[in-house]
Amino acid sequence: MSKRVVITGMGIYSCIGTNLEEVRQSLFEGKSGIVVDESRIGFGFKSPLTGMVPTPNLKNELTRRQRISMGEESEYAYIATREALQQANIDLTYLETNEVGILYGNDSVSKAVIEATDIVRDKKDTQLIGSGAIFKSMNSTVTMNLATILGLRGINMTISAACASGSHAIGLGYMFIKQGLQDMIICGGAQEINPYAMASFDGLGVFAEDVEHPELASRPFDTGRTGLVPSGGAATVILESYESAVKRGAPIIAEVLGYGFSSNGGHISTPNIDGPALAMRRALEQSGIGAEDVDYINAHATSTPIGDANEAKAILEVFGGKPFVSSTKSMTGHECWMAGASEIVYSTLMMQHGFIAPNINLKQVDKELEELNLVSSTIKREFDIYLSNSFGFGGTNSAVVVKRFNNE
Incomplete structure (x- = not known):
């Protein structure tokens, strides 16, 4: 059995917009969401730059019992999922009467763990931590909270795969439905x-430090890049079998054609070329298309010297210089565990609205990467197929291919 897998809803809570329309406009305008967080300076950070999102207020939507077990990442995910379900024409009654699953990427819950530990250190009484703390401080906090709130009865799992977590979650969802x-x-x-979540990253010295011009700090593929900028939020994609979508009369946004994965098997933090190239080739093979069929690549490129260069070389090895390439992280910064999912949303919005968002802050490209067809300003262009790359610590690689939907 092999089923077609389609996208029927999307939702986003990002530093470039807290809903799909805001994000679409930011992408088209090449608008940066990077700011200076003054509190990080006093905290001891070398770099106070970040992509910031507003704190959600869910008091009018969820009960206190529901909210008490939700950390910030669960709140972001709830808002993104609410928008995605609305777009897919799915209400709570449908969720209660049908088997719906959840696969979400998340690989840290630093704040919840530290806050609970601080209470015990100070008060020497574990009962003062509170009944909701355990559910906030587990890596599966997003899936356990959303599955409970929404009454989900299908697959229920968190994917922890560093900065490829969101992409692997979509890839695995595709495989479950396809089978x-x-x-x-x-x-x-x-x-x-x-x-708390970013202090150890900052300690590695991998963050850009252009405090004077935060909007210019994230510059993937540019010779002047000095490091990544951390960011966050949440992104949700509703995956559904084609048969299910047609039966519901759901709006079909796009079709997931393939998912490729690999592991570098080398250095824990330094990426190579072979692993990403293998993931991209596998995604193409599973999609049943050739490299020449891909119109656009949303690169993982985080604005680090080695990472960007090795990914570019892998793209050139697999695709040559034909497809348009940009990294939306130039606008959003590196959304880490969220990035693989948000970049599916970003790329699908571009495909829906006929444009390719720019790799902003791109002034000069490394000479060895000049063959790459990099987009430095918005292009108004219809395209039918894109590939989204996501790579993470430990050498985990994911590539997802998505196509404009047609009923053939």
Whole structure:
């Protein structure tokens, strides 16, 4: 059994917009969401730059019992999922009467763990931590909270795969549905944005430090890049079998054609070329298309010297210089566990609205990467197929191919 897998809803809570329309406009305008977080300076950060999102207020939507077990990443994911379900024409009654699953990428809950530990250190009484703390401080906090709130009865799992978490969640959701094991899965990725989650990253010296011009700090593929900028939020994609979508009369946004994965098997943090190239080739093979069929690549490129260069070389090895390439992280910064899901949303919005968002802050490209067809300003262009790359610590790689839907 092999089923077609389609996208029927999307939702986003990002530093470039807290809904699909805001994000679409930011992408088209090449608008940066990077700011200076003054609190990080006093916290001891070398770089106070971040992509910031507003704190959600869910008091009018969820009960206190529901909210008490939700950390910030679960709140972001709830808002993104609410928008995605609305776009897919799915209400709570449908969720209660049908088997719907959830696969969400998340790989840290730093704030919840630290806050609970601080209470015990100070008060020497574990009962003062509170009944909701355990559910906030587990890596599966997003899936356990959303599955409970929404009454989900299908697959229920968190994917922890560093900065490829969100992409792997969508890829695995695609595989479950393609094989007929589920008809619908809520997929996505979430990333906490608090300083606790980013302090160890900052300590590695991998963050850009252009405090004077935060909007210019994230510059993938540019010779002047000095490091990544952390960011966060959440993104949700509703994956569904074609048969299920047609039966519901659902709006079909796009079709997921393939998913490729690999592991570098080398250095824990330095990426190579072979692993990403293998993931991209596998995604193409599973999609049943050739490299020449891909119109656009949303690169993982985080604005680090080695990472950007090795990904570019892998793209050139697999695709040559034909497809348009940009990294939306130039605008959003690196959304980490969320990025693989949000970049599916970003790329699908571009495909829906006939444009390719720019790799902003691109002034000069490395000479060895000049063959790459990099987009430095918005292009108004219809396209039918894109590939989204996501790579993470430990050498985990994911590539997802998505196509404009047609009923053939």
